Amino acid sequence: MLESKPDPLASEQPSMGSSSSSLTRLSSGVLPPPRLNVGVFSKRKGVRYHRDGQVSSCRFCEILRARAEPFLYEDEHVVVFRPLRPIVPSHVLIVPRAHIRNVNRLAARHRDLVARMHRVAEAVMTKGPEDGAVEDGEQPEEPVEVHTQKGDENRVRYSFHVPPFNSIDHVHMHAFLDDPRRLGYYGRIKYRTESWWCRSYEQVMARLTELAADVPQGQPEESSSSSSSGLLSEERQTA
Template sequence: MGKHDDCVFCKIINGEIPSAKVYEDEHVYAFLDLSQVTKGHTLVVPKTHTKNIYETPAEVAKEFFARIPKIANAIKKTYKPVGMNLLNNNEPPADQSVFHLHMHLIPRYGKGDGYSANWTIHEKEYTQNDLQQIAKDIHDNVPQ
């Protein structure tokens, strides 16, 4: 497993920094986020150090994402949230502050529960032709 001496999540995985462990297996480690945006807010991290989604090998991604439903369902069973947000930030402009891939599982308990994801909708700014061109541009860069 990858380990970076200056990575706080690697230190948590290796037991050098205490955490409230939710789940662990050979591929992932899940623990409560100290901020607890909502009760049960959990971070899931791959044990293999990878900076972000861009640098994640397919095999690491496969094992990492395969565990998300299992952990999300455990939170759902425990606290009965009315919904859940999954949040992954990549690079500082997207608010990534720890540079080890991680997924936030944020249980939702209704309006005013402490979490909000507000964005501006630009639907009227893009025609169907614009959307088709954007989709083609992205498609052309998907590795075959």
């Protein structure tokens, strides 16, 4: 069956069944997130829905609520943590607290959120994911220049996977140093933004800007989306 195939895009999903799961490090008594199938070949993609389309449970929402992973950064809008199987050591995920199903469901009104995700990613990459969490006092309000290690001229890549190639139905941005020597053939293909399965931050923002330009003057941007049906009802804010 389709769900039994290996999942080539499951690197960002924390494992729930192994003894090495980060949840075993929790000692607060917080219940772990529910077991939800994730990955490209998963029917549910880490999310369960009610019959009316409302979100019942979400793998990322539960991670944010239960703090089931060490956070490198968090604020009222976004959280940053490492994927379980990073493509390179610098690989991090930038996840909004609001549940938005995927990159295609982003609307013109989400421009500020996506820009915020990018600024936060820049701050984390500037500090260096290996150096630990970004402190509250370091919360980025303006764009920053990303400085890599001395002698490392690799740029930082910011990307989103496009459905059905997303592995979980909660939009998130990947950020990592684009080092071809470490990415390997698989990584270069998986995160190639000049493709129909992956989009760069610039491509996503350009699309949202176009959507905003198409909104008639005086009309709320809430109605501007490539897939606006049901968009408001499926969004929710995680505590």
